[in-house]
Amino acid sequence: MDQLNQRPDQHTVARLGELVEDLPFAERIPRRSGDVAFDEAWEIRAFSIATALHTEGRFEWPEFQSRLISSIERWESENSTTNGRDWSYYERWMLALEEVVESRGMVTPDEIDRRTKQILETPANANHQHAVREPITVSPAASTAHLGERWPIDRTPSAHS
Amino acid sequence: MTDYHPAEGTFPRSSEEIAARVKALEAILIEKGLISTDAIDYMSSVYENEVGPQLGAKVVARAWSDPEFKQRLLTDAVGTCRELGVGGLQGEEMKVLENTDTVNNIVVCTLCSCYPWPVLGLPPNWYKYPAYRARAARDPRGVMAEFGYTPGPDVEIRVWDSSAELRYWVLPQRPGGTDGFTEEQLAELVTRDSLIGVTAANAPVGN
Numbered sequence: 001m002d003q004l005n006q007r008p009d010q011h012t013v014a015r016l017g018e019l020v021e022d023l024p025f026a027e028r029i030p031r032r033s034g035d036v037a038f039d040e041a042w043e044i045r046a047f048s049i050a051t052a053l054h055t056e057g058r059f060e061w062p063e064f065q066s067r068l069i070s071s072i073e074r075w076e077s078e079n080s081t082t083n084g085r086d087w088s089y090y091e092r093w094m095l096a097l098e099e100v101v102e103s104r105g106m107v108t109p110d111e112i113d114r115r116t117k118q119i120l121e122t123p124a125n126a127n128h129q130h131a132v133r134e135p136i137t138v139s140p141a142a143s144t145a146h147l148g149e150r151w152p153i154d155r156t157p158s159a160h161s
Numbered sequence: 162m163t164d165y166h167p168a169e170g171t172f173p174r175s176s177e178e179i180a181a182r183v184k185a186l187e188a189i190l191i192e193k194g195l196i197s198t199d200a201i202d203y204m205s206s207v208y209e210n211e212v213g214p215q216l217g218a219k220v221v222a223r224a225w226s227d228p229e230f231k232q233r234l235l236t237d238a239v240g241t242c243r244e245l246g247v248g249g250l251q252g253e254e255m256k257v258l259e260n261t262d263t264v265n266n267i268v269v270c271t272l273c274s275c276y277p278w279p280v281l282g283l284p285p286n287w288y289k290y291p292a293y294r295a296r297a298a299r300d301p302r303g304v305m306a307e308f309g310y311t312p313g314p315d316v317e318i319r320v321w322d323s324s325a326e327l328r329y330w331v332l333p334q335r336p337g338g339t340d341g342f343t344e345e346q347l348a349e350l351v352t353r354d355s356l357i358g359v360t361a362a363n364a365p366v367g368n
């Protein structure tokens with residue numbers, strides 16, 4: 001990665017658009033101003049795991065499509081449409097993705113269960129709990145530059161842990 | 162979690178549980194060499210702006226329109242965001258840094274990718290890259306320039322380190338030519354990158 005502000009190439013963008021168009025219930029995919037939209041970070045991650053695995057040739061798209069269809073249909077047969085709760089596209093997506101990777105022997109349900117439990121039991125960012133209350137670097141304005149760059153100051157990343 | 166099996170679809174589950182499950186699946190696939198983090202990141206980058214900073218933008222637009230709200234936001238970010246229904250930050254401290262004519266702020270997490278995502282949405286991939294984490298602290302003006310943003314030499318740049326305990330985000334300056342704009346119009350000018358501080362907010366179209 002040479003540039004921080006790198007954007008994906010147009011080919012990938014177009015290819016992803018095609019994959020999305022081919023999805024079952026495509027009209028139900030959450031969108032904002034026409035573009036695919038995600039409300040939570042896990043949704044885009046689940047989306048990206050599936051599309052990346054497919055792009056790397058780990059499974060065919062129709063295989064995922066049919067798992068997604070049955071995952072949605074299962075929800076609809078088990079829930080009445082009048083109970084007020086609708087299905088969530090990416091919950092169904094995640095279930096379909098799990099079924100695909102499990103049926104192909106990539107992971108077992110037990111592996112996912114155990115790792116999930118472990119993640120839930122680990123506090124987020126356990127190694128980065130310390131609050132840093134002052135700027136770590138100040139690049140002064142030209143008018144005060146004669147005072148010198150205040151970096152590095154006596155705070156190294158190891159001071160956090 | 163043991164009551165969750167794909168075939169049975171036992172819902173509802175909490176967002177935290179399903180997020181952990183997605184993370185677990187990703188970690189296992191990567192460890193087994195079935196996929197790389199880069200490949201997943203790359204796919205995410207196509208749509209990452211769509212997990213947008215809509216909430217953060219709403220808060221900024223209010224702050225630009227209401228000086229008292231802005232003052233409260235700068236003193237008590239968590240409580241003031243809650244006024245607008247922006248939550249999910251229990252037990253975490255959050256601070257909003259105001260950009261002015263003389264001071265620009267930029268946020269980095271030097272150790273990992275601590276990010277106030279309930280307000281800002283998903284962090285961009287570059288936020289996690291070692292290159293950003295190292296260079297933002299060493300050469301903030303150089304990093305900003307890569308995003309096409311070059312604050313004048315009379316502007317001081319302050320770099321802040323977000324941690325799990327205390328997360329920062331930036332209140333960008335209100336762009337010129339926006340007199341009489343509604344909060345909805347203003348919110349559209351707020352970009353994710355401007356809330357991290359690597360760029361300014363967008364100028365209104367036509368300016």
